[in-house]
Amino acid sequence: MTVKKVMIFSIVGFLVTAIVFGGVFYFAVYKAPEKTVKEVKTFSFPIGELYSNVKDSRKILKTNIVIEMIDEKIQEKLEPNKSKITNNIMEVLRSKDESSLAGEKGQQALRTEVLEAIKQVVDSDKITNVYFVEFIVQ
CATH class of the missing domain: 1.20.5 (Single alpha-helices involved in coiled-coils or other helix-helix interfaces)
Incomplete structure (x- = not known):
């Protein structure tokens, strides 16, 4: 080369x-x-304060629950069914003992169960989350 x-x-x-x-x-x-990042606008629907006995205990659970949704029109379905939703949530709360309510994992599991109880009444994928504004076991 x-x-x-x-x-x-x-x-x-x-x-x-x-x-x-x-x-x-x-x-x-x-x-x-x-x-x-597209910001998703969310709306909230307050369930209010709920009191429940803790299963197999002398303690009481006090919660204040707010439902989060991404469609404001879902509130029109939630309002007339508020008593059914509250009843379903109370059934879930009354079924819990102290150990299942303790810690972050217990509260996360409870949030999931409460969300499923709400979706039994109003079946919508627009309901995104449940928040415990107040959560006291006393």
Whole structure:
């Protein structure tokens, strides 16, 4: 191989490498997809304060529950069924003993059960969460 051929292959190799790395750099920096977080508007429906006996105990559970939803029209379904929802929640609360109410895991499990009790009355995937504004076992 002559020096001329080595120079040509070196220049061609350098140009191909520069184009590949330049393209990768361009698409990585300038064409990165915009990361926009769409803020979801949520609505709340207060159930209110509920008192319940703790199973197999002399203690009482006091809760204040709020339902979160992503569609305001669900409130129109919740309001006339509030007594049924409250009844279902009270059945769940009365079935719990002290150990199942203790700690963060106990409260998270209770939130899930309360959410399912609400969805038994108003079946909607627009109901997203249940919050315990107040949670006292005394």
